[in-house]
Amino acid sequence: MFNQTVCKLHHYHCSTDFLGPINASYVHYLKLPVPKNKILATYVWIDGTGIKLRSKDRVLDKEPCDLKMIPKWSFDGSSTGQAKTNDSDTLLIPSAMYQDPFRKSPHVIILCETVHGDGSPTPTNHRANCAKILSSITDQDPWFGIEQEYTMFNEEKWPLGWPGGRGYPALKNKYSYCGIGHHVAGREIVECHTRAALYSGIDFGGSNAEVMKGSWEFQVGTTPGIKAADDLWMGRYLLERVAENFGVSISYHPKPMGKDQPGIGCHHNFSVNKMRCDGGIAEIERVCKILCENHEKYMKQYGLGNGEDNRKRLTGKFETASFDTCKWGVADRAASIRLQRSVVAENKGFLEDRRPAGDCDPYRICALLAQTCK
Known part of the structure; x- marks a missing residue:
């Protein structure tokens, strides 16, 4: 032994x-x-697709206490869709550090930004711009809480818990949302992910089964500044690593199973000091108006690429608003932007932007929300 x-x-x-x-x-x-004196550091970054994550390991000679102790590194960007073959060296800039729940402390996981050799961000590095915008409103103390929905697929590339032979569950998903028993599938993965996330240092808020069987949601925040977006990306990484052990793959596609099944979103909750203070409802309503006035422009950034796949999800059905219109309302899950009843009752609080797709980049969303308060 x-x-x-x-x-x-x-x-x-x-x-x-x-x-x-x-x-x-x-x-x-x-x-x-x-x-x-040997510490394993896993460097994680977003590749050229804008949604897939890559990672590689490096051995350090000392346990890192902060990011300053983590060296910059590089990778072959031509193999990840982020550089040309004749100029493939792409830099990894350590941006956030987490405890490694797979190897356990003192080993670490490092979330990185990707930049070209000249120091400019790669096209899918939206963190650089987000950090710049958030730093310009630090005096307003921006807070974010993000709700990530996702779908689990088995080795046959069919949703977990669905009938074999490409069979579909009942169209009315009456019992899957926050369900138990045979109405849900994949709880073991969710339990493992929860513990991995909490161990890592993510501000993990919770989880629940979603409306479509085989789909779930996890939440991060509420967290000041850029940490919520960092934590969401790390939450995605941990989820996919956990799923590896079960032969399951994770999808964030906004409408993975067609028009008759619920979609997959990534709701963003947002507030600044002025919203959280007495009478903050006025500031919340002002920001809601700006968000709706810029709806067409924002929707191009509220999903992967130009956000067109999000159109399949935002149909006005399954508690969604229309892709082409924007409205905000109180306790209305069919609204583009929702205010909880407690916000109106207390005359202060936060807003929930329900438009972002499951495959959105939270750095892009947080930056747009923050810009409304500049």
Whole structure:
């Protein structure tokens, strides 16, 4: 039996309680002690698709206390759709650090920005612009809370829990939302993801089963500044890593199963000091008007690429507004922008923008919401 006392005597990190695939050889190697002066850092970044994540590992000689201790790195951008072959070196700029829930502390996961050799952001690096805009309104203390919906697919590329042979569940998904028992599928993955997210240091808010069987939601925030967007991307990374162990793939597509099934969104909750203070409802209404006035322009950034797939989701059905119009309302889940009843009752609070698609980039959304308060 592996002896934890030996680990302490020889100054090793131990991982004796790894929860992974039932494979004796694999578990054997994961239990091998790692010298204390060797820390594994997983660098994570958004690739050229704007939604897929990539990662690679680097061994550090010291446990990092902050981002300043994490070296910049590079990768072959021509293999990720982010550079040309004749100029492929693309830089990784460490931007946020998390505890590694797979290898456990002191190992870390580093969320990175991607930049070209000349220092300019790659086309899918929207974090750089978001950070710039948010830094310009720090005096207003912007807060964000983000709700990420997603769908789980099995190895046959069919939603988890749906009938075999490409069968469809009942069209009326009456019992899947926040459901239990045979009305939901994939809870084991959700439980593992929850613990991984909490361990990592994400401001994880919770989770629930969604309207379409096989789809779920997790929340991050409410969190000041850019951390909510950082946490959402890290939440996506952890979710897909957890799903690997179950032979399941994760989709954020806004309408993965056609017009007769519910869609997948990524609602953004937003407020600044002026909204949260007494009488803040006036500022909330002012921002709602700006958001609707700029609806057509914003919708091009509220989903992957130019947001056109989001049109399939925003049909006015399944508690969505129309893609082509914008309205805001109180307790109205068919509104583009919703205010909770408590906001009106207390005359202050926050707004919920329900338009972003499941495959949106939260950096783009947070930047647009923040711009309404500049």
